[in-house]
Amino acid sequence: ELKVEQNPLFLSMQEGKNYTIYCNYSTTSDRLYWYRQDPGKSLESLFVLLSNGAVKQEGRLMASLDTKARLSTLHITAAVHDLSATYFCAVVVPNTDKLIFGTGTRLQVFP
Amino acid sequence: NAGVTQTPKFRVLKTGQSMTLLCAQDMNHEYMYWYRQDPGMGLRLIHYSVGEGTTAKGEAPDGYNVSRLKKQNFLLGLESAAPSQTSVYFCASSTPLAVRSYEQYFGPGTRLTVT
Numbered sequence: 498e499l500k501v502e503q504n505p506l507f508l509s510m511q512e513g514k515n516y517t518i519y520c521n522y523s524t525t526s527d528r529l530y531w532y533r534q535d536p537g538k539s540l541e542s543l544f545v546l547l548s549n550g551a552v553k554q555e556g557r558l559m560a561s562l563d564t565k566a567r568l569s570t571l572h573i574t575a576a577v578h579d580l581s582a583t584y585f586c587a588v589v590v591p592n593t594d595k596l597i598f599g600t601g602t603r604l605q606v607f608p
Numbered sequence: 609n610a611g612v613t614q615t616p617k618f619r620v621l622k623t624g625q626s627m628t629l630l631c632a633q634d635m636n637h638e639y640m641y642w643y644r645q646d647p648g649m650g651l652r653l654i655h656y657s658v659g660e661g662t663t664a665k666g667e668a669p670d671g672y673n674v675s676r677l678k679k680q681n682f683l684l685g686l687e688s689a690a691p692s693q694t695s696v697y698f699c700a701s702s703t704p705l706a707v708r709s710y711e712q713y714f715g716p717g718t719r720l721t722v723t
Binding site for chain 1: 639643648649650651652653656658664666667698704705708709710711712713714715716717
């Protein structure tokens with residue numbers, strides 16, 4: 498059974514600082530997704546990572562995928578308050594039509 | 609394009625009542641999904657469909673039924689609601705998984721409370 502773990506579960510960071518969110522998964526998969534969810538809102542797609550070594554960047558966020566280590570990272574550079582949200586990673590379950598989501602990382606950025 | 613829409617947005621049920629949640633998408637997607645989101649547990653897949661007339665169970669199917677009579681609609685039914693079904697329900701749609709650009713697009717959610 499595929500398990501997806503994120504850490505930390507909660508992250509409080511000061512504006513201007515850098516930090517990384519980790520997403521580990523237990524079974525080989527070649528596709529991984531990052532989503533953002535604002536409080537009371539739906540999920541918004543951030544990144545789609547399709548192969549080993551894939552790196553994508555959007556503004557202050559950069560995501561990478563290491564399929565051999567079964568690890569994806571979401572790096573935050575010089576955090577700003579607008580990045581406060583919950584971030585989820587999701588992994589395709591091999592040989593199925595399903596995604597398994599991590600438990601999410603709730604990010605709070607304060608002045 | 610409205611994308612993925614869900615009806616209703618909020619609902620309060622009493623234990624034992626039934627209801628149907630409607631999901632509609634206008635992106636001509638083959639695949640549709642129902643998830644529930646509970647605090648601290650991420651999203652759990654309830655049921656999904658890979659095409660009109662097909663349905664399959666996800667990780668948390670107990671107490672729910674689904675139907676996909678039309679490609680654009682995916683219905684989630686609760687026959688006899690229980691307090692444990694208090695949650696936020698999200699619908700999503702996508703192209704087939706084999707498409708390299710596959711990703712899921714989510715609706716705005718339905719907040720259900722069962723008392």
